[in-house]
Amino acid sequence: MTDGLIAPWLSDSRWPTKPIRYVARLGTGHTPSRNVPQYWKDCTIPWITLADVWQLRNGTADTITKTKEKISNLGLANSSAVKHPAGTVILSRTASVGFSAIMGVDMATTQDFATWTCGPDLEPKYLLHALRAMAPDLKRVAAGSTHKTVYMPDIEQLRIPLPPLGEQRRIADYLDTETTRINKLTALQLDIRNKLSERERALRDGLVDNLAALCGELPMRRFVTKIEQGASPQCEAIPRQAADEWGVLKLSAVKQGRFDDRENKRLPEDVAPTPAYEVHRGDLLVTRANTPHLVGDVAVITGNTKRLLLPDLIYRVGLLPEMDAAFVAQVALSSRVRLLVESVARGSSQSMVKLRGEDIKEWPIPVASATQQRTLLTEVERNAETIGRLRAVADRQLSLLDERRQALITAAVTGQFDVTTARQVTPA
Template structure:
């Protein structure tokens, strides 16, 4: 007699439920002895738990030999299958991936295959992806909680007819393809932005809108780490374009109640500038808070963080409430020789990051600091104000396009979440959705 499944998800009344062990097969892997060289680096793909984050697995870096396979609990499984991370305190436990090649796994990964005409493996992938938090909550073992073969085998799965399973998987796969394409486009544009920044902040743009080159424009030796620069440019220290020394903020004790003022957290300064996040409640206003109040357009730089994050900058944007900046940030006030937006790009550039990371010091293994004296000594290439405007305008065009792509990606993720909630519970039947799409297109 089959075990009775139990699941809290509200399903369409026409759907049945069954346990994975009745409609599929669960295989848990193993690891050959690492001390025997002939067990390793041969022809058989061997998957570790970290590989589940690839989501769609066409290959894995690990390899074992036929001898290694025979000497361990690893089992070669034919595709398609769903891989699921069994252990770990991070995000790996409960994460699923589609396996699209024959492979075996270590003991921290299970592979699930579906029985023909009962369980579509692509449908199962989306069902388990949708139930990530539930899977983690089913784990056992305290601090090092983990899933097991028996937990997975007794997991209830909603079972519409096989054609509906396939249709659900097809709709969600289409959204996943759109997500993947958008992510690739964002990555490509990020690479373009990095190269563009390097060109614009070392070669600039002439009055005709062209990036300079030594073949068509005059350059000179800057006698600095910046190398050769356009003839029209000068090399300046940050100190030469400040109207007053960098000033640290103020970090009062955080209040538990709202008193009308926020304290910025270090996380507000990112690799992409100012982001209004990690905001804390400031206590009742006093003189020191008054001195640290921010105005729209104030230029901030972090003076303490990890080596990779220290020196992040951002231009404060009014969020509708008063804000102060903390002691671990400095406010820089530039003269009218430079634009704030241009200086933001300068501080984000590879050349400035190199200066910051080289000068940062600290006794902690992770946290380092820069001080006002060091900041004032940093050097940069300074074009005319007109050229600064051209440079920032070109970079803004690229930034706005990336932002548009990121917003599209966010909408796709929200669309996928909504579709999963509707289709994987039968709240909306996939046939109805496809009929609506067909009607809309005609």
């Protein structure tokens, strides 16, 4: 993989570009053996794992000081893990590719991160901004690999523009100020989206509660004919490229009541599909396992799903003919059902919560007639349409703010924008 393929915009830099490893010590991390209990006693060293990436996703946290897990000195000594000094810059290079931050204290990392400890010619904050400018390119390149990984030989080739140290600091200070302003606007838009979601949930809850009070309710088991679980064979990370190819749905195909058939992995040609697992329009899907916040999410399949297969982390719920799958999905999205799902999540000590078919059968469902089911769906869709238009505006604003931040960082680190006078530089 060549530098030009990773970040072609580097060719516009006013300053010479250099491999980062020329001006910073490149490193990575490791995981001490889980099979040796002694390595996991008296753990005091902060240890950055992919479970900490959530802190970095919105690009507003520059420094990481707390981690979900820690490792011990014994584990450190008996593995390839390294304690890096505070000020070291990290980059996630597998699974969640492209997220970066600066270590606020001495820390170790897993092998999922690349690290750079800056030398005298490189300012850590400047490197952080340069890596954030490169993040979309890294994600694009990694998306085509089987394991969604930027491998260390490619990390070694990463280059950045290298202006004088004083200019690096001026760029970093300028970007700190400007991105903080953008982050505040982003937070406002996110708050608007959250309030719209709360409003949508409150309207749905009101409709479901009123219907339950009017006609009573019964456990879901009275309406279920079967609950199926699919399979997840080894698949290619990229989605299927053509309608005649087979794909296996990803867990993210079911999200907050919406079904996205683009979220799938391509089934290799040498793996035979199981026809019984093929999903169809109108199927009710429920996520079987996920994080506590997302387990038990539901959606009804819409659109053309030819040659898409049910994975093992999603249930397909069969219903009696008198029950509309879309109606059941809306009830399942209401607070009364979500509270039941969350009670299952609270009872689990693991980060990955698994929902049993028996748990789903206990969900309360109003005993509504076909007319009552259609009426509720009509009201929910009418409210969703109005809120959806407002959410689309907020999403557009968030997209524009993200584009603005990315363009600003890229222009500043390449010198296309004079941060001293805050003006665009016209090429000679």
